[in-house]
Amino acid sequence: MNQKKTLLEVRDLAVSFRMYETGLRQRNLQVIKKLSVSLHEGEVVAVVGASGSGKSVLAHAVLGILPSNAIISGEIRYQGELVTDELRRNKLGTEIVMIPQSVTYLDPLMKVGRQVRGTKGTKEQQEKAFERYHLKKEVAKAYPFQLSGGMTRRVLVTTAVISGAKLILADEPTPGLGEEDALETMKNFRELADAGAGVLMITHDVDVALQAADTIVVFRDGMTIDQCTKEQFLAGKEALHHPYTRALWAALPQNGFTVPASEEEWRG
């Protein structure tokens, strides 16, 4: 895996927000202190961490969609190239994509097909993507509120794949989904990575993430505190260095004793 091309490299990223308290006193809220993570072609990296630890901020920093009061330092590289607004203009929505979390990321008043196409996709691409994810043709003419949970999930995935994305950022892709839909989402990510894309998956749910991830990055208080491979993680306590990672491991439903039968097919 290490010979594979590096897609995304984040080095020493720090993000803080300029806040104004009562009066004119200004205070900077440091959300990410020091974060490094890298992602290769064919790899699924799961970023896990508690709520409020700055995981979404990381994704938004890469996409350049942080609000204007954010102060960003550090380095973000895509395929070795420094990510600038210029690069984003060319690659966002085609090579670099985000898979949103829920139906609220779709315009409630626009038909789904047109939204999946976006401003950069074609009808052909959209129809092909729908076919691939077993979405009926008529779904393109439906409005978001007419979709079921599972369909919504697949529609959101198609927004990312119509143009052959290379770098996929998925923020909390599973909460609110039933187990079946969550597993299907993981399967989709695994397939996308196997086809050569890199997937950065942000999640609370270590258990589900393990279904697809190659690498686990543990994130806490604005810092990467640990990074390990899926195998290391599954091997348990002895292989893990950081106590927080151990705690995460201990919290798994199977507690390290047995691997559920359903896991076998994912391991390949």
Next chain:
Amino acid sequence: MWKFIIKNTLRMLLLLWVVSVVTFAMVEISPIDAVSAYVGEYAVTEQQQQKIAEYWGLNESPVVRYCKWAKNVLHGDMGVSMIYRKNVMEVIGERFGLSIVLMGCAWVLSGLIGLFLGIVAATYQGRLADKAIKVYCLLLESSPSFWIGMLLLIVFSVRLRLFPMGLASPIGMSVSEATLGQRLSHLALPVLTLSFTGISKITLQTREKMIQVLESDYALFAKARGESVWGFVFRHGLRNVLLPFIILHFGSVSELFGGSVLAETVFTYPGLGNATVQSALKGDVPLFLGITLFSTIFVFCGNLAANVLVAVANPQIREGGNRGKRSKKNEKVTA
């Protein structure tokens, strides 16, 4: 569909009945005496006044008069206007023809300007353009429209002599004889004045709604897909602010009507608003009642149009309201 039509027709009839009773009662207790208002400065004897009152049937009790009037209206006879000596329907028809041009232009103008300003303010939220637009709205909101009208008159008619002082056509010429250019130049200032009444409300509402849309998840997603802000505004923003805009703007027809009374008075524009004031001041009860009923229908239709349009434009109501249809067309697929 039939249920909808019948329901709304009944609602309108009930409304008309209530409005007519209330208006009749108010005219009755108002201090204006129709006869003396009619004769004005002329020296008339007591006897002659009696005769006029008799001729108009003013000596009977109010209840009897209301019933007579209502019966005639039900037969399609709104009576004869005392001051114009013409059939009430005829007066309303003539006057409304002029007013609807004025109100229509003002309505379209205020809608377009309000929508435009609201969108610009929201898109540049917190910046200079936004602040300027907010101040402008505040100023508009706190200045009465007749005052704005007089200001426009002073600047554009008296000082700059760009537009005529009033009326709908040059003096001594009927509206039908006037050229289009002449009519437009007579319309310009009243339209501008009247349009100001609606602008600030529409601007502020559109701004609010557009800010909501710009802060929505789908705006963030559009940004993450490389769409520009203005691209997003046109592609997603417009359609999402349009529904509340329709509700507000069609619902504002009553204010438009009220505003037209002031604007027509300031510019002596011979429309329905002007006739309203005349009929009220001179105690022309048949005309006043006729105009009241007519404007009630007009406003009611405006609100109805808003409801119908929203139902047609909103897919959640259009396609989701009818569950039977939806399950045929867009059935939910479970994996």
